[in-house]
Amino acid sequence: MRFLVLLLWLFVAAILVFMVTQPVSLDTHFVTSMVIVVIIAILKMFDRKGALRAVVLALGTAVVLRYIYWRTFTTIPPVEELGNFIPGVLLYIAEMYSVVMLFLSLFVVADPLDRTRKVLSKDSPRPTVDVFVPSVNESPQLLATTLSAAKQMDYPADKLTVYLLDDGGTDERTESADPERAAAAQERRRELQQLARDLGVNYLTRSANINAKAGNLNNGLAHSTGEFVVVFDADHAPTRDFLTETLGYFYDDPRMFLVQTPHFFINPDPLEHNLETWNRMPSENEMFYGIIQKGLDKWNGTFFCGSAAVLRRTALEEVGGFSGRSITEDAETSVNLHAQGWNSAFVDRPMIAGLQPETFANFIGQRSRWCQGMMQILLLNSPLFKSGLSIPQRICYMSSMFYWLFPFSRLVFAFAPLFYLFFGLSIFDASGAEFAAYTVTYLLVNILMQNYLWNRVRWPFISELYETIQSVYLIRALGSVIVNPTKPTFKVTTKGETNRTSRISELGGPFYVIFFILTAGVVATIWRLIAQPFAADVTLVVGGWNLFNILLFGAALGVVAERRQLRSSQRVSIDRPAEIIYGDRVIPAKIDDVSIAGARILVPANVLRQIKPGEQIIMRFQPLSPLASNELPLTVRSVVRDEGGVALGSEFSVVDPRQYELVADLVFANSDEWVRFQNRRRKNIGAIRGIVEFLSLAVFQTVRGLSYLFTAAPGSRRGKESAPTSAQQTIAPAAKPEPPRSRYIGADPDAVVSSGAGSTAALHGVPVTRSANSRPDR
Structure with missing residues (x-):
């Protein structure tokens, strides 16, 4: 059976290769590709598994292969024009790398496996x-x-x-x-x-x-x-x-x-x-x-x-x-x-x-x-x-x-337009009409395919942004290991740090330099449109590509313009009954949210004038795990009215290491909390809205990132401080009391929510596959 499937695959592949290599007019290619774009857009609204998934991937692959054929045999500058040929080949290699990554990704995710849940029953054997x-x-x-x-x-x-x-x-x-x-x-x-x-x-x-x-x-x-x-x-x-x-x-x-x-x-x-x-x-x-x-x-x-x-x-x-x-x-x-x-x-x-x-x-x-x-x-x-x-x-x-290897391709894509805008080099030998017929349709197919595959887990262009903010520094790490594979040594990642002031990251400088270089490309675009109107079509295409790069690096400025972060631990919304022991009184309460530093507790309104900030109380609750104790000491940091009652902002006053068992029981015991939070963020906003979200985010963050050049206080750009015990301290009592209200994980009372989004689309005419294998885990 597997042999027959392999033969069928080879047969279909041969037909596909034959079709994409046939000479057709620009109009025919453009119309055919746009029909495929429409079909994929329609199929996106249906089930994303089974036969329809295979159809979408096959249609998208046909357009990509057609683009590769055109790009390989038509657009590379002749070797005699060495000034054009060398950067042109670098761009071609970067594109082909991205195409290879696209096909590798399609193979991996063509049919993701959803395993049936297998929970150990009570009578199942328990190995050591x-x-x-x-x-x-x-x-x-x-x-x-x-x-x-x-x-x-x-x-x-x-x-x-x-x-x-x-x-x-x-x-x-x-x-x-x-x-x-x-x-x-x-x-x-x-x-x-x-x-x-x-x-x-x-x-x-x-x-x-x-x-x-x-x-x-x-x-x-x-x-x-x-x-x-x-x-x-x-x-x-x-x-x-x-x-x-x-x-x-x-x-x-x-x-x-x-x-x-x-x-x-x-x-x-x-x-x-x-x-x-x-x-x-x-x-x-x-x-x-x-x-x-x-x-x-x-x-x-x-x-x-x-x-x-x-x-x-x-x-x-x-x-x-x-x-x-x-x-x-x-x-x-x-x-x-x-x-x-x-x-x-x-x-x-x-x-x-x-x-x-x-x-x-x-x-x-x-x-x-x-x-x-x-x-x-x-x-x-x-x-x-x-x-x-x-x-x-x-x-x-x-x-x-x-x-x-993405740092290489990402930086090539960032600087490639400047070869034409600054020096007049023709590294991509194509007219504006050819670009529209081949590259634009290819980009549209990539955007739709990636939104089809990653719809609920990645918004448009966010993969490109993650790659952009890493590429400037990872290119050096990549070169180092290629030259000497045995040289790198294991270094522990520091976590739990806080920023007392908003500042520009100590690694932010190169992003500002690149942003201003790309901005100079806009000036060059305008000059070429005025001085060389006969090449306006090519200038507009290359200038548009450069503008997209500016948006990416503008959004990157927002990443390196680091907001202050005083909280060293995030809060988790829960709803668990408890009691507060205050002196000789036992007060009914509800635990509203917790972090590994403290908790927010709701109590009746009649305690408003009794419990004061700075006082010690005991919280008693029923642990999910069988523990020796159910009482946890707290220090009250804030007392505020809340929906007919009183909210106590508190931090844990751990005096015995065994009391961390109660902290762990409160914060980490229930995986349903993580599942619910994860599902709230996994939402498909669609390709069009995703693009609009990214554009608005990029513009806003560009302005914010540039403003940090003028508003960051002297010395604040290195205002980073670690938590007091160590660089990884996250549980010690916080110096600042937690704000009184948070109904979700990671709430930031100082946050001003900006419009924004993310993605997985393509840059220039290049399919960018993801931050999928970036392993955001170790």
Whole structure:
């Protein structure tokens, strides 16, 4: 049967290639392509699975192939014109890279797999499970919450063992020749050992920091015996149902080595925070986890993403544990295990809540590591040539790794129009009519196809924006790893930072320079229209392309113009009954929202003049998990009227590490909270509205970004401050009381909501596939 399907595919492909290579007039091509655009627009309104999905992808592919044929054999400048030929070939290579990425993406997501939910029943066997929480420099408070949440998972206590894997207190560090470093490591080891004793978990460290996170995890494997291993990053607190929602998939397949779940974040990344899109637009990682991982799962290509996953110990032992050759040990380990014939699965239910980098500089540091790590695997352990992988698995891995070459194409697209506008070079040999007939229709098809595929998880042009803000710095990281694949080293991403003032990021300078260079291109466009009216059609096309680049970099100015961010933790709306103990009084209450720093509590109006800010109270509630205590001390920070009652803004006054179990129970226990929030943001606004949203966002953010050049206070551009305990402190009491009202995750009382959006369309005549494989997770 598979052979017959392959023959049918080859037959259809041959017919398609024959059709797209036939000579036709511009009018015929334009009319045919526009008919396809209309058909795709109509089919978008129907079911996006099955036969109709195949029809849409086939029609779109035909237009793309026709564009490639025209672009390859008609538009490249002759080699004799070297000044035109060299930049023309660079642009062509950038376009063909994007086309290759488009086709790889279409293969991956042609038929995403929606797995049937398999929840462990009460009489299902419970294998032994070891939970690893690797740590380097995270604060004890952050670790206390994650460890508490891991320990409270709904699973027999005698079958569940939690390990804190401390790479910040290794012998190598405690015996350092630097006295300050040694003292800090010794203090950290003592503090975390005590924390582990208080919480009833196991503390492990090792002699030396070899192979970074992979070595730390392998040390955990060497000192544990559980049949399954669960990995949670230090800031990834699981919900109670994590194990009951994942272990069932291993029962059906004895060769299953991995069940990966989404990485869900309770704070906005720098783009979402500075552009104020957090509560209304799908987050960046939702494209990867909402569609891409499902597509990979179809081809048995789902890979380990470093956290929020269950792995089979016997599989890990077969390949010598977690691979440490690259700095992305997770994906490399998956390559090795898939090559040995092991299988993987993806469960699309958010069951951990983590933190994203808050500042643009830390965001770039994180993405540089991802980029270099995936390139290391490509160069040192290439899936393309690795024995044991199936052809679909090779394609899936190459899609994920080739994606990280986008800085090259993105920068070529940004500067290519200037070769003509500034120097008069003809690097794209086509008339305005040909551009309209081929490139414009090609762009329209790309916009519609990508909206068809990613409709609920990515808005138009947001992928391009994410790539733009990364490309300026990732091009250097990319070049470095290509020159020396073994050079990059693992660096922990700092999280939990705050900005006390609005400022321009310390990495923002190049974006302003590029923006002003592109703006000069507008002047050049006007000059050419006046001085060379005979070439007005080409000038308008190239000038329009440059204008789009200005909008992209204008929106990027809004990202690097960082808004102040005083809150180090985000709030989650809940509705749980409670009691407030105030002196000898017991007051009925309702917990309205919580964060890992505090809670907002609704009480009757008659306590308005009794409880005062600064006073200590006790909150008593019924935990979802069986805990020894149900009383949590609070400090009142604000008392305000609220809908016929009183709202108490409070922060947790934790005096015993075991009280973090109550914090974890309040904030992280229920995965339904994450599912509901995720579904509220996953909405299809359509291609037309998405484009309008992006245009309005780009214009607004351009103005805001430019205003920061004049309104940022002296010295505020480096006004970044970390939370007091460490760079990753997120749980210690906040210096500023929480505002009195928030009915949603991530509410910002100072926010002014701007119109805006995002996307996945195409730049110039180039299909831009996504931030889909950008792995916004590790």
